[in-house]
Amino acid sequence: MQSLNGKTALVTGASQSIGLASALALAADDATVVIMGRGKARLASALAALRAQVPRARIEMFAGDACKEEEVKAAFAYTKGLSGKLDILVPTVGGGIMQPILMRDAESVRQELEYNYVSAFLMIRYGAPLLERGGSIVCISTIAATESIFGLGMYGASKAALERLVRAAAFELGGAGIRVNAVRPGMTVPEEVLAVPEQAAGYAAFLKETPLGRIGAPADIARVVRFLAGPEAGWVTGQSFAADGGLEQGRSPDHLDAMYGKDIMDVIRAGQPAERAPGTPSFASTSFLPPKE
Numbered sequence: 001m002q003s004l005n006g007k008t009a010l011v012t013g014a015s016q017s018i019g020l021a022s023a024l025a026l027a028a029d030d031a032t033v034v035i036m037g038r039g040k041a042r043l044a045s046a047l048a049a050l051r052a053q054v055p056r057a058r059i060e061m062f063a064g065d066a067c068k069e070e071e072v073k074a075a076f077a078y079t080k081g082l083s084g085k086l087d088i089l090v091p092t093v094g095g096g097i098m099q100p101i102l103m104r105d106a107e108s109v110r111q112e113l114e115y116n117y118v119s120a121f122l123m124i125r126y127g128a129p130l131l132e133r134g135g136s137i138v139c140i141s142t143i144a145a146t147e148s149i150f151g152l153g154m155y156g157a158s159k160a161a162l163e164r165l166v167r168a169a170a171f172e173l174g175g176a177g178i179r180v181n182a183v184r185p186g187m188t189v190p191e192e193v194l195a196v197p198e199q200a201a202g203y204a205a206f207l208k209e210t211p212l213g214r215i216g217a218p219a220d221i222a223r224v225v226r227f228l229a230g231p232e233a234g235w236v237t238g239q240s241f242a243a244d245g246g247l248e249q250g251r252s253p254d255h256l257d258a259m260y261g262k263d264i265m266d267v268i269r270a271g272q273p274a275e276r277a278p279g280t281p282s283f284a285s286t287s288f289l290p291p292k293e
Contacts, residue, residue: 002231004031009088009229010079012036012066012123013290015046017190018140018225019092021218024050025226027057031088034079036062038290058082066093066119073126086130088229089137091123095290096155100256100265102273109154115290116158117165124169124180133177138228139166140221141182141240143248150256163240170238179237181228186244188216202258211246220245 009026013019014035027033027050035050037043040063047061062078064071080086094116097108120139127137143149144156145163163182170180187206194200194215203215224243227233242248257265267274 001029001226004029004088004230007031007087008034008079008083008085009090010034010036010062010075010086010123010127011090011092012075012119013091013093015039015042017092018185018188018218018221019090020046020050021222022090022092022138022225023059024053025219025222026088026090026229027054027059029226029230030057032058032060032083034060034062034075034082036064036066036075038063038065066091066122067114069122069126072122076126076130080130085132086127087132087135089123089127089131089135090140090225090229091120091137092140093119093290094140094142094159096152096158098151098155098256098259100151100268101153102268102271103275104154112154112158113161116155117161120162121165124165128169128173128176128178131176131178134231134234135178136229136233137169137178137180138225139180139182140225141166141184143184143186143242143244145184145240147248151259166240167238174237179228179233181233181236181238182240183221183224183228184240184242184244184248185221186210186216186242186247188218188221190218206247209247210244211249214245216243216245 004026009031011019011023011033014023015037023033023035035046043061043063047059050059062075064075066072096112124137139162141163142159144152145159166180166182173180187203189203207215221243224241264274
């Protein structure tokens with residue numbers, strides 16, 4: 001990998017998981033990095049961890065909501081003000097609820113579109129005019145955008161919209177020398193989560209279907225983000241790359257019986273709406289939306 005010295009990057013959703021790992025990968029190759037997130041305390045903790053790991057790098061933070069136009073604009077102003085230039089954008093904000101379509105309501109679907117599509121749109125819309133020629137935007141999609149995964153229909157639909165945005169933006173911004181791509185993770189879970197037995201048990205079905213034999217870690221995705229962000233990928237644009245240990249090639253596991261109960265899921269599979277009964281066993285949480293600050 002070539003050095004990113006002289007490059008400036010803004011990473012949203014960077015207080016945890018893929019966003020945090022991506023910020024680390026960019027800083028480790030000498031980019032100036034600004035991390036953005038809604039929670040100031042969580043973001044400050046992430047900043048301290050990054051600085052401890054890469055003490056030579058310049059890493060700053062901007063507390064703000066990546067789904068709000070004015071806060072996104074302010075983040076760009078702050079980031080460009082550090083060095084007078086902007087080269088790399090990595091919008092990682094995203095999340096969803098693991099539920100069948102017939103359990104969903106309109107408001108929860110709108111929320112997923114905000115996180116997974118609108119947040120990336122705002123980064124592209126207001127960031128592209130500020131990027132240097134040769135700049136790069138790397139979005140985070142999911143294999144659920146192309147593969148049917150039980151319970152992730154709405155999440156996958158919002159990420160499919162994101163992938164279409166990536167292609168449209170790459171087409172429209174090519175004349176400015178700006179590349180736009182996406183990484184398509186499979187099941188990706190921080191190591192500290194998998195270290196908890198009851199949490200890890202919930203991912204066993206995905207592990208069984210992953211050819212490389214393990215659940216992905218945020219660093220696995222960050223390495224692909226780093227490649228797409230840098231000059232090594234200078235002839236790549238409008239693409240979505242799976243980084244999933246081969247999960248995309250298998251059959252998505254049906255884990256919803258364990259989450260909601262077979263009786264409930266039999267009703268859903270018969271095409272009727274149903275709600276989860278109190279006390280139904282589940283793994284981790286049915287929601288992986290960003291935490292409320």
